[in-house]
Each structure stands twice: as structure tokens, then as C-alpha cells.
Amino acid sequence: MDVVSNVSHAKTQDVDVSYEIQASLCYADQTKPVYKNLRMTLPKQTFTCLLGESGCGKTSLLRQITGFDDGSSQSECIVTEVNKGVRRTVTLSDSIAYMAQQDLLMPWLNSLENVLLCDYLTQPLWHKWRRNTAKKEREKRDKALFLLETLGLVEAAYKAPNQLSGGMRQRVALARTLMQDKPVVLMDEPFAALDAINRYRLQDLAAEMLAEKSVVLVTHDAQEAIRLGQQILVFPNQRDNQESDVQPVFDFVRPSFPETAIPRPINAELGRYQAALLQAMEAVPC
């Protein structure tokens, strides 16, 4: 029984929800699809890490899940919500928060306003948003300030983004993503532009603060995947079958990873898993 509808917020609060995604992508100017009949499941409250070489379609998949349509007519993405065994087709665009590699902070707003970006963008035209003291607004503001405080950004709340360091900017972006409070969080290499220390800290923060969400984390960093992944999916290597016209059945490679809680500390065991994962990414059976 497939009913197309938008997911309402009340329903997605339900903890038993998981999403099944089936997608195909073919760019308009190419005959060969990037992937065909890709299937993946996003279980509730789980970090799903997507790995693969650049150009394999990781970001495109994220965009498809978000509902951005930039492929050709042969592209499609069907999202099925599974709620206590009841299956229905949904569009996720209303229940997604998105975090990209660039922090995408608006330079004309300060950190606090950037965290409250969603409210700022959707308010009516002649709304004096800075001076509003209505109760709901104040609560949101307090929540935003609390998030900034949790992320260690108290002093930065009223500063403009161009006065902040790269790590602080990305933390503000994380606060903005958390403020949206959506059940699904898509992250496209969010920590790739950071130095090692900031990346490590932000991975910890993300794991802690996004524990309630279904997270899809696109990354090319094997260590990041092993630290945070509760489901790791590696895009298959397409290099070997470029000449053949027959499309192989698309299937993710699922490497093994530790079963411990995230964020996992970096130690020798993690290193072994990382080495195995890198091996899996290098030589993948088709």
C-alpha cells in the first residue's frame, strides 16, 4: 500500500521509523547510469557512512535523497518509510537537515542568526525579527544560545562569520543543523576542510548530539567512517567494467567494523579496521 505524502513532524518523532531508499541516477548528457537500482536502508538513530572514490555519485545520492532533481528522466529516487511494519512512499524534503563541506554561513548574519537561519528565512516580509520578543521566538533563541554554549561558542554568538576560525564556523553550521531538529540529517563531507584536531573534536560532538537522528555521512576519510559508522556502505569500484555494456547489479560493499558505541577512540584495533576498509575501497569485486 503505497501512499505518497509528506512526512509530518509528529509522525517522524516516532522511534520505530526507518527509511528504505531505492535510487537510480543517470546524467542528462550520458547514456551510462552512475548507479542503477541502488538500495539502502537508513535505520533509526544510526550513523550511516557512505564511502567511495570521488565521482562515484556519493553527493548525487545525497542530493537525490534530499529531493533535488538534477539528473535526467531515467533518474529516480523512491523513499519508503517503514513504521512498525507499515510501508509507505514519502518525500523526505520536509524532514531533512543538510550540512555540507562548506559551512554555508550567511556572512550578513551573526552566529546566532545563522543558527536560527530557518526562522529568519521563513518569517513574513515586514517582520522585525531582531526585536521580536514573542514567547515562541524567545524560546527558540534560548535554544539556539544553549546549542552554541554546548558547542563552546558563547563568545561567538554575536560575531559575524568572517570573524571566526574555520573550526568555529563549522561548529556554528553544526548548531544550525541541530536547531532544525529534523529526523534525518545528511552530511556531505562536513569535516573534510578542518585540521586533524578540530575534525576529531567535531566528530565527537556530532556523534553525541546527533545520536537521536538517522544520519547519512558522506566521507572519503576511512578513519572517520570507522570512528562514527554504525553502518558503513562503500560504493563499488566502477573502473574495471567501463567497457562492458551490461550493467552489473549495483551493490554496496559492506566492510566489517567494530560494534562498540560511537564515537570510537582511535586505537590499534580501529587502525586494523581502517586498514581493512582502505583495502576494501581499493580492490572491490564487481
Added chain:
Amino acid sequence: MLAIFRLRRASSLNLIRLMVIVAALLFAWWALVFITNVPHFILPAPQRVFVTLWELRSLLFSHFLVTLLEIVGGLMLGVILGFLFAINMQLFRLVRLWLLPVLLFSQAVPVFALAPILVLWLGYGMFSKVVMAAIIIFFPVLMTCFDGLRNTPTGYLDLAKTMNVKPWQMVWRIRFPAALPVIASGLRMAVVVAPIGAIIGEWVGSGAGLGYYMLHSNARMQVAEMFAALLVLACLSISLYYLADWLLKKWIPWGQG
């Protein structure tokens, strides 16, 4: 603290540089008159111009006020119209498709040719000059604004799309602020060009204003008076530019590289 100090130092250096340039130009002017010994009704010496300027200060000031009002009015009208057209062109595909050729065509008509008609239609008063200045700055403002609105970083747009943003909110809350640094360069251009429009309007037909006064002095062979008016006009244009530049830098601090 250090940043403020550096800023002060940079701006005082700029001021010194400006003064040196002005002094050098004045000296060259004086030397030219001194060496060639041209009669004062062809090229008056700078000191003669300054004396005239001082003697006629109240008269020149009244003309200055008229021209200033015309320029400011023209700037406001042209900028508001430019923004409105650009935003609507961004919002509505049909407006964009039908208006762009018309606007390009309108730019093929020289503004000088329009001036007599505008004076005929709108009268000898200030309004025809305001419209003239507005017309001359409308196109640069419109085009820079439109280009800025079109070239919003796709990341901002994608982020906004995940937040259920309406089209007008996208334009007004994302595209427009993101375009401000580009728009600012259009505004700087507009501030420099707007006086030209006002002066052309005054030349074609008016009863007051620096352009009118220059034409009038020229007819009476009072070249020193003409130069005095010209000097006032140049100072006005330069001050307007620096004022606009300062305001834009203050309001758009993120647009400076």
C-alpha cells in the same frame, strides 16, 4: 584595536595622497598659465578662480544645493527602480524574457538625445533633471543587481531549499543579501555617473543649478566663474563617491575580499 589603528593609518595615508595629487594638479595648472601667458578669458589662473569662488560663494551655494538635490533624487529614483526591476526579473521568467531586450534597446538611445524631450515633457524644473540622472544610472544599477542575484552560491540555495523557503523569500533573504557586494560596485558607479545626468539636464533647459550657471557664465565670457562652478561640481562628485564608498564598506563589511 590593532585593526582600528591600521584602518586609521590607511585612511590618513589616503588623505595625504589625495592632497598631494590635488596640489600637483593645481601647480601644473598655475605653471601652464604662467608659462604660456594665455588670456584669462581662455584659461584663468587658479588663484583667480579661487578668488571668484570666494566672492560668489552664496550664489554658487544656492546653485550647488539645486544640483545636489537633483543628483540625490536621481540616485534614489534610479536605484529603487533598478532594484525593483532586477528583483522582478529574477523572480519571474516572463518578465526577464520580455524586459531584457527592451532594456538593451533603450540603452541604444543616447541619453543626450533624450534630454530635450524630457525637458519638454517634464518642464524646466528639478524633476526633469532627477529623471535624467535616474535614467543614466538605472542601467548599471539594474545590470549589476541582476547579475548579483543570478550568481548566488549554489550552496546557499541548496541549504535554503531544505528549509521550505518560498520563492520571494529566496530572492529577498538569500539572493539579495548575497548579491550586495556586487550591487555595491554598481552603486559606486552610479554615484559617479549621476551628476553627469543632472548637468546634461541643466544644460538643455533650466533656471538654476551648477550646470545652468556654467552655461550662463560661458555665454558672458566669464570663464573664471565657470571654472569656479566646475570646481564645486568636482568637489561634490568626489565627496559623494567617498561618502557612498564609506557607507557601503560600513554596511557590507564582508564584501571586502
